[in-house]
Amino acid sequence: MSEAPESWFDQPLAFTIADRHVRGRLVRLGPALNRIMAAHDYPPVAEKLLAEALVLTVLLGSTLKDERSQLTLQAQTGGGPVELLVCDYRGGELRGYMKFDAERLAGIGPDPSLFALFGEGFLAITFDHALTGERYQGIVPLEGASIGEAAEHYFEQSEQIPSLIRLAARRDPEAGCVAGGLLLQHLPEGEAGRDRLHLRREHPEWEHARTIAATLRDEELTDPATSLETLAWRLYHEDEVRVEPGTMVSRGCRCSIEHFAGVLAQFPETERREMADEGGVIPVDCAFCSRIFPIALDDIAARD
CATH class of the missing domain: 3.90.1280.10 (HSP33 redox switch-like)
Structure with missing residues (x-):
């Protein structure tokens, strides 16, 4: 593991396990997340959904190498109480907003499914690359148990990359709203290029890494007392793990x-x-x- 200062809040941590052809990112949002949430009086269900979407936005956006490039995540309703959820990330600046029908949202219970929130909605993930001026967008149905699972479908369909995404959010008595997430991906390379997706899903190295990552609990992702380096070590202490702290995240509304x-x-x-x-x-x-x-x-x- 790296000897660099440990990452706790608002700083993604990239890690690679070269021997298993696995890369990943961890992030835990706290102060920056609370500054974003303070702009609106979100009920608990809306706060949790938006917090997890903001974590997902950082996990994806922090993969961009140029600070002027932008990642935009947008989830739109197909008849559910959530009408629009939009977040974007650019050079460490993060912002997000959620529009919803408060009365309908209050009637679906404290732990609603993705379908109960959006109906037959869709998730759009857009990468705007500043250096080349190119834009890449993938659109997938909002299917699965969480917005994280919907994003996994995006990587499967648009990027052909086996991925695991874990997201969690909760209220902490001292830290306020805390949310954390993990993005894990398998990138095997052979002499003739990448393997077919269906073969790579069953690759023993990927299955090993994925099975271990799936043991990560929501409480660990959102625990203010545990650094991200510690989480990576807990998961993969049997392997050589290389870590690299990313750009600090801040509330980044660019309005003026x-x-x-x-x-x-x-x-x-x-x-x-x-x-x-x-x-x-x-x-x-x-x-x-x-x-x-x-x-x-x-x-x-x-x-x-």
């Missing part, structure tokens, strides 16, 4: 008057005047941070 003024400047002047109130101000509501940004028409005109 300057940003919105620039966006509104792209609209025709006649449309901008229709949006404005009697005082010549366009109020812009940011769903991510739950703030109203007053944008004066004069400020927009100055950009024309």
Whole structure:
């Protein structure tokens, strides 16, 4: 294991087990997560779902090598009480928002299934690569017991990579909302390239690594007293594990008057005047941070 300082909150940990052709990531969100949650008064069911989605976003987004690239995760309803869930990650900046029918959500119980939350919805995962300008998007049905299982289906269908995803979230008396997650993937390479997916699923090295990872308990993922390095060691102490701490995660709402003024400047002047109130101000509501940004028409005109 590495001699670097240990990772506890808001910093993903990448690890590789070279002899088994396995790579993984662990993360536990705390302070950054609570700053995101503070923008809205989410009920427990909504808080848990959004917290797990934010963890998944970090696990996937932290794989991007360029800090200007972005990962966006969006789950949309197929008739369930959750109408929209969207999170994105860029260079360590994380944000997320969830829109739902509060009355219907309260009626589905404290531990609802994914179908009860979304109905026949879908999960879209989008990678925007800043260096090349390319965008890759995969869309899969929201199937399985959790949003993590739905993401596993994404990797199986879009990336052809056997993957295991574990997500957990809970309320801690001292740390507030705490959420943790594990992403484990098998990447065997042969002389002729990668094996077929159905063969790799049954590969003994992958089965060994996956079986061990499946023993990880929710309490361990969300335990503030256990470092991520300790979790990796507990799971794979029989193997040589190489770890590398990632970029610290922070609440990253990029909304500002300057940003919105620039966006509104792209609209025709006649449309901008229709949006404005009697005082010549366009109020812009940011769903991510739950703030109203007053944008004066004069400020927009100055950009024309």
